[in-house]
Amino acid sequence: MSEKNETLVTPQEEVKDSRLGFLKKISSGVFASLLLPAVLKTKQIQAAEQDGVEISLPEQKDDEDVILRMMREIQRALAKPVEERHWAMVIDLRKCVGCRACTVSCIAENKLPPGVVYRPVMEEEIGTYPNVTRTYLPRPCLHCSKPPCTPVCPVRATYKRKDGIVVIDYEKCIGCRYCVTACPYGARSFDFGEFYTNNTPQIESYEMQADFEYGREWKRDGKKSPVNNARKCHFCLHRIEKGLLPQCVVTCIGRATYFGDVNDKESIISELIGRPNVMRLKEELGTEPNCYYLV
Template identity: 65%
Template sequence: MTALREARGGAGAVGTEAVGAASGNGVTSRRDLLRKAGVALAAVAVAEILETSEALSVVHAEALPGGSSAGAKPAVSVPAAPLASPGSEWRSNVLRMQDELAAALKKPLAERRWGMVIDRRKCVGCMSCTVACKAENGLPPGVVYRPVIEEEMGTYPAVGRRFTPRPCMQCENPPCVPVCPVHATYRQPDGVVVIDYEQCIGCRYCITACPYGARGFDFGEYYTTRTPEVQPYELSPSHEYGKKWVRKGERSPVGNARKCQFCLHRLNAGMLPACVTTCIGGATYFGDLKLAGSLVSEMIGQESASRLRDELGTRPAVYYLG
């Protein structure tokens, strides 16, 4: 890890040098600059990937039963200090959230309460989360777990835009659950509202009942239907709920209601939800709201924290800042 960090620092230095050379010294040719900068960026990128994957593998190992010696820590613990990472608040937050995730996974299901905090002041509206979620969960046309709502405020030149990513709120009192005629959707002890695809009859009552529009119906369509060939990525299995789902014919999840489940399959493997790891603005935080001192539990204590349509009494587990 240390070696990696050095490599990253070194690469960063090369980068700085290259930029410095460009600005201070006109002799350096443009091609040279680009080459140097390219190498520098590549080095940074490789170092980043390695570091992140190392962090992931550590968490992963801890999450697995009988995992590596990393599991020797006390059963429930909040890492004393986030792994230091000079210059990157977001990186330290990710590493901290991963460690907290590992800690939360060691607690019994009922003692966790997965929650999300979305800082709208940091969201740039790039929709990486939306796309990452589509890819992670293999979502067809008509199903989007995490659209980003855009608002424009004020008049030119005093104009502001606000972005509101809208995952499932994982309500404490979910209106979608009691309406299901067959108990196919329910709230897990950890607070995540799930759908049992094998039980869902596809009546779509739950879709009408959600005050956040957070549920969709799988019509069995593909994005590449009217192209020469349905692309393999649309037929490859998704891993929702830790099972393999191949969308083919009328097989579930085709014909079912579908919704965001905080990437439970990733959580259980020690990974953060796809929308969190892909957020370029570092605007989405995730963790166990019941874990004292966790990043998310700290953040929801801020006075600007709010929940969507809180007046309905649904008590979402998704909080917004700003």
């Protein structure tokens, strides 16, 4: 913008300007998270197991987008040893509009086949017309502190990591589906090896693309894992370890999903968990979920 314009800012233009600034901020955050996987893929080969890859974020500002703040917090957490991190998620149900961008982006990120869904959004209508509201409840894996799904596994293929994430070792899983049954939140799915383009002239190539869960390449090939395995949300562990937010957090259009390290008392997630309107699902089961809801 020229100097002349700057001196002649009308109120309307100011609004426009701040809007533009807002969009810029968002786009920088979204862009960073969208472009980085491509950049990192080449890096991944060199430093496959290296945690906390430095991602250059724009200079910190007081009114910056919450996505950027959370990315800074992830970087801070990654600087610590893994056992000192404690990942958790907060979903603000008042902000959720039920767009399912999280559901879809998760399917895209993890190349989920039919019948496998990590983050469905439940819908409930309350009241009768004209006094009626509709609520939406996204449900990722809640990564319980006392998960009922891990002890039942006969082969120790699913377990809780030191940073709180409940993972499945696809190579060990025998596909008995006991964990699927044992989850009180229905957060586990079974991969039957289906394709969306089944019964069409050909299985489209985009369905055959490998996914990169747990930081390694899983090709969709016949009955090989993860086909015939239990599958679940892993907070996009492969992204977190590269300093990125889970895909559902990035794509949430209402910024309703927050993610971070609970052990970091400065983090936004710690702030939100201390709110009076926080709740967790099925507390009576004693599972102590690490996914909180603001109602």
